[in-house]
Amino acid sequence: MKFNRRKFIKRLLVAIASVEAFFIIKGGVSKVEQANAKKELFNAGKVDSFHKNKTYPFSTGHFFLRRFEDGGFLAMSVKCTHLGCVVNSNLETGGFNCPCHRSQFNRFGEVLAAPATRPLDIFPIVIKNGEILIDTNKAVKRTSFEKSQLTYA
Ligand code: FES
Structure with a gap:
């Protein structure tokens, strides 16, 4: 060949x-x-597994999930809005404290003590088939807490 x-x-x-x-x-x-x-949404679990008036930390999702007295849910970022340190939940007040420069937030994530100047960011929540799904890729900035930020089953 x-x-x-x-x-x-x-x-x-x-x-x-x-x-x-x-x-x-x-x-x-x-x-x-x-x-x-x-x-993909973060599946936090069944609605019924969360008690009212309680905050649940989700370290893998980088948020706190709070269920309020009326049953509404709010997913708040663990990142302090001052310089981004991870805040701790304050068991006494239901709020959050930042260990870096001592900002404090109430249970709605609103600023109680500076240097932070705006509330903790929140993540959108969808409740589907009794499961709480959180979009942790979409942090939403806000200037204050409003009832419309809560999600209900
Ligand atoms: S990073 Fe939280 S107070 Fe500075």
């Missing part, structure tokens, strides 16, 4: 183009997968 140089180069170029196309398509697919993964 005679070696055909022109044919060989043509096939080599097609092979290289195919490999490049594969990686371009694969890269695009993985970006879509990453975007979909980020959109």
Whole structure:
């Protein structure tokens, strides 16, 4: 069999183009997968498993879930709005204290003591089939607490 140089180069170029196309398509697919993964909601559990007038820390989700007296839920970020330290829940007041520069927040996440100047960010909550789902990728800034921020079953 005679070696055909022109044919060989043509096939080599097609092979290289195919490999490049594969990686371009694969890269695009993985970006879509990453975007979909980020959109996943954090499942905090069943509505009935949360008592009223109590705050539940979710360290893996980076939020506190509070259920208020009327049954409404609020998911508040653990990040202090001053410089981003992780706040601790204050069992006595139901609020939150920042260990870094001593900002204090009430149980609604509103500022009680500076240097923080705005309330803790909140995350949107969806209640579906009795499960509490929280969008931890979507921190919402606010200037004060409003009842409309609560989510009900
Ligand atoms: S980071 Fe919380 S008070 Fe400064």
